[in-house]
Amino acid sequence: MKSDLQSSTARPPRELCPVAYQDFVSSEPFHLELGGVLPGLTLRYETYGTLLPDKSNAVLVPHALSGDHHVAGKYTPQDVKSGWWDVFVGPGKAIDTDRFFVIGINCIGGCRGSTGPLSIDPRTGQPFGGFFPEITLSDIVRAQRLVIQHLGIKKLHAVVGGSMGGMQSLLWCADYPADVGRIAILAAGLSQSPMAIALNAVSRACVESDPNYRGGHYKPGEGPDTGLSVGRMLAHISYLSSAAFDQKFGRVRVDGAKPGEPVYWQVESYLHHQGAAFVKRFDANSWLRITRAVDRFDLTARAAAGKLFQPNGPDVLAVSFSSDWLYPVNEMRMLVAAATAVGVNATYHEVITDAGHDGFLLPDTGLSVRLHAFLG
Amino acid sequence: MKSDLQSSTARPPRELCPVAYQDFVSSEPFHLELGGVLPGLTLRYETYGTLLPDKSNAVLVPHALSGDHHVAGKYTPQDVKSGWWDVFVGPGKAIDTDRFFVIGINCIGGCRGSTGPLSIDPRTGQPFGGFFPEITLSDIVRAQRLVIQHLGIKKLHAVVGGSMGGMQSLLWCADYPADVGRIAILAAGLSQSPMAIALNAVSRACVESDPNYRGGHYKPGEGPDTGLSVGRMLAHISYLSSAAFDQKFGRVRVDGAKPGEPVYWQVESYLHHQGAAFVKRFDANSWLRITRAVDRFDLTARAAAGKLFQPNGPDVLAVSFSSDWLYPVNEMRMLVAAATAVGVNATYHEVITDAGHDGFLLPDTGLSVRLHAFLG
Numbered sequence: 011m012k013s014d015l016q017s018s019t020a021r022p023p024r025e026l027c028p029v030a031y032q033d034f035v036s037s038e039p040f041h042l043e044l045g046g047v048l049p050g051l052t053l054r055y056e057t058y059g060t061l062l063p064d065k066s067n068a069v070l071v072p073h074a075l076s077g078d079h080h081v082a083g084k085y086t087p088q089d090v091k092s093g094w095w096d097v098f099v100g101p102g103k104a105i106d107t108d109r110f111f112v113i114g115i116n117c118i119g120g121c122r123g124s125t126g127p128l129s130i131d132p133r134t135g136q137p138f139g140g141f142f143p144e145i146t147l148s149d150i151v152r153a154q155r156l157v158i159q160h161l162g163i164k165k166l167h168a169v170v171g172g173s174m175g176g177m178q179s180l181l182w183c184a185d186y187p188a189d190v191g192r193i194a195i196l197a198a199g200l201s202q203s204p205m206a207i208a209l210n211a212v213s214r215a216c217v218e219s220d221p222n223y224r225g226g227h228y229k230p231g232e233g234p235d236t237g238l239s240v241g242r243m244l245a246h247i248s249y250l251s252s253a254a255f256d257q258k259f260g261r262v263r264v265d266g267a268k269p270g271e272p273v274y275w276q277v278e279s280y281l282h283h284q285g286a287a288f289v290k291r292f293d294a295n296s297w298l299r300i301t302r303a304v305d306r307f308d309l310t311a312r313a314a315a316g317k318l319f320q321p322n323g324p325d326v327l328a329v330s331f332s333s334d335w336l337y338p339v340n341e342m343r344m345l346v347a348a349a350t351a352v353g354v355n356a357t358y359h360e361v362i363t364d365a366g367h368d369g370f371l372l373p374d375t376g377l378s379v380r381l382h383a384f385l386g
Numbered sequence: 387m388k389s390d391l392q393s394s395t396a397r398p399p400r401e402l403c404p405v406a407y408q409d410f411v412s413s414e415p416f417h418l419e420l421g422g423v424l425p426g427l428t429l430r431y432e433t434y435g436t437l438l439p440d441k442s443n444a445v446l447v448p449h450a451l452s453g454d455h456h457v458a459g460k461y462t463p464q465d466v467k468s469g470w471w472d473v474f475v476g477p478g479k480a481i482d483t484d485r486f487f488v489i490g491i492n493c494i495g496g497c498r499g500s501t502g503p504l505s506i507d508p509r510t511g512q513p514f515g516g517f518f519p520e521i522t523l524s525d526i527v528r529a530q531r532l533v534i535q536h537l538g539i540k541k542l543h544a545v546v547g548g549s550m551g552g553m554q555s556l557l558w559c560a561d562y563p564a565d566v567g568r569i570a571i572l573a574a575g576l577s578q579s580p581m582a583i584a585l586n587a588v589s590r591a592c593v594e595s596d597p598n599y600r601g602g603h604y605k606p607g608e609g610p611d612t613g614l615s616v617g618r619m620l621a622h623i624s625y626l627s628s629a630a631f632d633q634k635f636g637r638v639r640v641d642g643a644k645p646g647e648p649v650y651w652q653v654e655s656y657l658h659h660q661g662a663a664f665v666k667r668f669d670a671n672s673w674l675r676i677t678r679a680v681d682r683f684d685l686t687a688r689a690a691a692g693k694l695f696q697p698n699g700p701d702v703l704a705v706s707f708s709s710d711w712l713y714p715v716n717e718m719r720m721l722v723a724a725a726t727a728v729g730v731n732a733t734y735h736e737v738i739t740d741a742g743h744d745g746f747l748l749p750d751t752g753l754s755v756r757l758h759a760f761l762g
Contacts, residue, residue, distance in 0.1 A: 044645050144645040204631035204653050205623065211654040212619045215661075218648050219612045221597060236595045243588045244620060247581065252714065255580035261684055269420050269520040270678065272594050277580050278587040285591075302646065308637055335711060338628065 024101045026083025029093070031056045031123065034157045040118075040125075046143025049132050053157050054123025055079050055115040058099060059107035061161070068163045069110045069385065070190075071095060072154065072171040072178035075245075075300055076292060078122035081114035082107070097373045104378035105170065105385065115157050117150040119299040124153075127295035128230065140226020142295055145303050147174070151181045155189070165189055168385055169324075172196035172370035173337070174300075177307045180345075183326070184309060184318045192325040194384060196370040196377070197334050199341030200318075200348070201308035206336055209248050210301040216241035217294045226295050238294045239285030246284045251333035251366030319349040319356075326356035327384040329377060331369035357384070400477045402459025405469070407432045407499065410533045416494075416501075422519025425508050429533050430499025431455050431491040434475060435483035437537070444539045445486045445761065446530065446566075447471060448547040448554035451621075451676055452668060454498035457490035458483070473749045480754035481546065481761065491533050493526040495675040500529075503671035504606065516602020518671055521679050523550070527557045531565070541565055544761055545700075548572035548746035549713070550676075553683045556721075559702070560685060560694050568701035570760060572746040572753070573710050575717030576694075576724070577684035582712055585624050586677040592617035593670045602671050614670045615661030622660045627709035627742030695725040695732075702732035703760040705753060707745035733760070 031054050040048040056079050061068060071081050073094070082099035084092050098104045099112050116124040119142070127142040158166060169190050171179040176198030182190045202210075220237025222228055250258075259277035267274045273282055312318040319326070326349045330339040339360055349356035359380055363369045370377065407430050416424040432455045437444060447457050449470070458475035460468050474480045475488050492500035495518065503518040534542065545566050547555040552574030558566045578586075596613025598604055626634075635653035643650045649658055688694040695702070702725045706715040715736055725732035735756055739745045746753065 201637065203628055204635045204637060204651075205626070205628040207637070207651050208623050208631060208653045208657060211651065211657055212616060212623065214648070215616045215619060215658070216592060219616055220595075240588060240591045240595055243591060247584050247588065250581070252579055252581040252711070255584060259580045261577065261580060261583070269682075272590070274678070275580075275583050275587065275681065277584045281584060281587055282591070302650070305651065306645075335628070 025092075026058055026096070026100050026107065027087055028085055029056055029058060029080075029083035030085065031079055033123065034160050036156060040153065042143055042149050043146045044144045046145075048118070048125055048143070050125070051118065051153060051156065052123070052125050052129065053115055053118070053153060055113060055157050056081065056093075058082055058112045059110055061111040061163070065161075065163045066165070066167060067110050068113060068158070068161070068166050069105055070113045070115070070154065070158065070166050070169045070182075071099065071105070072151075072169065072175040073114065073117065074171075074173035074175050075304065076288065077175070078120065079114040079116040079124075080122075081112065095371070097371070098378060098381065104381040106382070110167065110385065113157070113161070115154050117300070118153045119145045119150070119296055119303065121293035121296040126293070127226075127299065128293050137230060139228070139295060140224075142299060145299055147177050147303050147307050148181055148185060150303065151178050151185060154178070155186060158189075165191060168192045168194065170194040170196075170381065171198075173198055173367065174304050177304070180309055180318070183324050184312055187320060187323040190324045192327070192384065194327040194329070194381060195342070195345070196329045197331050197337050197367050199337045200310045200313055200345050202305050203337075203341070206248075207305045209244065209336070210305050213241035213244050214298055214301060216244065217298060223294065226298070228294075234294045235289040238289050238292065238297060241297065242288040242292075243281040243285040246281060248336045249366060249368040251335065251364055253333060253364035254366050257364060313345070313348040316352060319352050319354045321353040323354055325384075326354055327359070327380065328356065329359045329361060329370070329380060331365065331367065331375075332360055332362045333364050334367040334369060336367045401468075402434050402472070402476050402483065403463055404461055405432055405434060405456075405459035406461065407455055409499065410536050412532060416529065418519055418525050419522045420520045422521075424494070424501055424519070426501070427494065427529060427532065428499070428501050428505065429491055429494070429529055431489060431533050432457065432469075434458055434488045435486055437487040437539070441537075441539045442541070442543060443486050444489060444534070444537070444542050445481055446489045446491070446534065446542050446545045446558075447475065447481070448527075448530065448545065448551040449490065449493065450547075450549035450551050451680065452664070453551070454496065455490040455492040455500075457488065471747070473747070474754060474757065480757040482758070486543065486761065489533070489537070491530050493676070494529045495521045495526070495672055495679065497669035497672040502669070503602075503675065504669050513606060515604070515671060516600075518675060521675055523553050523679050523683050524557055524561060526679065527554050527561060530554070531562060534565075541567060544568045544570065546570040546572075546757065547574075549574055549743065550680050553680070556685055556694070559700050560688055563696060563699040566700045568703070568760065570703040570705070570757060571718070571721070572705045573707050573713050573743050575713045576686045576689055576721050578681050579713075579717070582624075583681045585620065585712070586681050589617035589620050590674055590677060592620065593674060599670065602674070604670075610670045611665040614665050614668065614673060617673065618664040618668075619657040619661040622657060624712045625742060625744040627711065627740055629709060629740035630742050633740060689721070689724045692728060695728050695730045697729040699730055701760075702730055703735070703756065704732065705735045705737060705746070705756060707741065707743065707751075708736055708738045709740050710743040710745060712743045
């Protein structure tokens with residue numbers, strides 16, 4: 011894939027390969043915002059590029075709901091897929107790993123290496139499973155900060171995140187304004203809207219109504235795959251736009267499908283495929299914990315009280331995507347207005363695209379140029 | 387409830403009570419568009435008002451996906467609810483039953499009295515259940531026409547429908563243009579869009595993945611209630627708008643709910659309630675048959691070929707609702723452009739509302755005045 015920046019840069023982009031993950035491990039109890047305690051923490055992370063001796067060039071890229079620490083590059087040349095934001099992160103790319111030290115960290119509550127429901131609870135010797143406590147995005151960010159401190163980084167050059175990652179950018183600004191120079195928020199808003207909660211609620215109901223869910227107390231490999239798959243199908247719809255559905259699938263039928271068959275339309279086939287692929291890499295209890303954490307995200311009161319953006323706080327780049335109906339453009343405009351009102355250097359940009367919410371993942375929207383300029 | 391028309395009318399609206407349904411029964415085989423055959427037909431219908439001796443004042447109101455023949459009035463004064471469009475249909479209302487003879491008919495494939503999956507297949511003595519054949523909206527309209535002919539009506543004064551009912555209005559225009567004087571299409575379009583198909587597909591996946599579904603071959607009372615409930619929760623989201631969710635629910639929590647409980651947000655509680663209420667009155671096999679029929683709806687090719695609207699065909703009133711993201715306004719504009727292009731007397735009106743797709747069910751949007759004027 012080529013980013014829109016690449017045609018205007020002198021250095022052709024090169025592939026990050028091999029990359030490798032590392033684990034940060036702490037045996038200290040980690041106290042959660044809602045009252046739970048994790049007896050210890052493992053945080054899986056990857057880095058790309060070289061940290062300068064003064065450690066001033068670190069860029070954290072928090073991931074979205076179903077993402078992970080594998081932001082860019084390949085583990086081996088044989089890997090079919092690169093990291094989830096490889097289009098933007100790499101040598102010569104918008105977030106240029108020839109200049110920046112880029113960090114991806116799997117969030118707590120996740121299922122890709124960091125402490126989450128699949129992890130062993132050392133107190134019982136069993137996976138946390140349904141007993142994994144409730145988390146917030148503030149918890150996720152506070153845990154990230156342990157890795158940043160572990161790396162000896164006192165101040166991040168930037169935090170750049172899309173969707174749930176953008177919410178984390180905002181929480182860095184809210185909770186640790188002195189620790190970050192600039193934040194980019196892509197395809198997110200000041201809060202999770204009631205309709206976005208509704209969509210997550212139905213997605214959770216799909217999981218919770220699967221008989222294999224058993225209140226979260228399923229055995230590994232015997233979980234509510236069907237419910238999680240259907241829940242993911244729904245979530246996937248919200249990441250696209252009506253125009254994107256028109257362009258990708260139209261009203262085209264599956265070859266040979268007969269009326270009444272469960273998979274009749276191309277779009278139906280695509281969604282079933284997405285759902286089936288998702289359950290191979292995601293855990294249902296993680297899905298519930300993380301969607302609930304996202305639903306709790308609400309910085310509107312703090313923004314109104316002047317406790318989110320402050321004159322000496324991080325610079326802000328907010329980018330919306332015109333056809334994103336999950337996090338509509340007006341929420342981001344309000345966010346930038348709130349930042350600007352208190353003297354923050356804040357910029358709003360609306361990408362005109364039919365791609366919907368997933369627009370932040372795609373090349374050729376003009377986002378690369380904006381991000382590159384913002385990072386300085 | 388008061389409609390916006392009522393303040394400007396000389397006759398105060400009166401309640402239709404009691405109303406009663408009737409059954410049209412045919413023992414003739416009914417051949418379906420996709421090849422199936424129903425060995426006979428029962429069509430449950432209701433009428434309100436008085437048919438003129440020349441039978442010129444009949445207005446058919448086809449229902450939406452989950453509606454039925456009970457359009458207006460109450461069966462007994464003790465009924466808590468009136469028919470689903472009572473705000474618009476009754477003496478002194480927009481569709482004035484002092485002047486018009488209004489007809490509501492439960493669609494075939496439904497579960498409210500007309501021949502559908504819950505009906506007994508006379509060939510087996512058992513309910514059709516999962517063996518009920520696939521239907522189309524054209525089949526539904528063709529069956530309606532049998533009732534209209536049974537009532538001795540040669541030409542309907544009007545067909546007025548919202549959502550799936552609006553698609554049926556269009557099919558009357560397409561298939562029987564000489565049989566109807568005018569059609570009103572509310573909150574619909576020329577076709578079911580790929581994203582609308584996607585939403586129905588996930589809703590169906592909810593049903594089909596419920597272990598009680600058994601390929602449709604469940605016993606009455608032992609059906610996939612959980613899956614149908616969750617599928618309906620999803621559908622319900624698509625009937626509202628983000629602004630409507632903000633206004634109705636905001637980010638308000640259920641009193642006393644603890645983080646991690648399955649029903650934590652007011653909006654979550656509302657959706658669960660809607661789902662649970664729905665399964666008490668609807669059959670899962672009907673849901674599958676009717677959503678698939680809606681997904682098949684596509685008159686774009688016929689419109690382009692000049693075989694939908696014709697110069698001497700019915701007058702057209704098309705009404706969109708500004709926040710309806712299921713059937714967006716641009717589709718209706720195209721529809722009216724197609725009608726106007728061939729000389730049809732066609733009017734487009736956009737109701738500015740936060741109510742979303744369900745706007746056509748609500749009073750006080752200005753729709754009453756438009757409908758009243760259109761019916762003449």
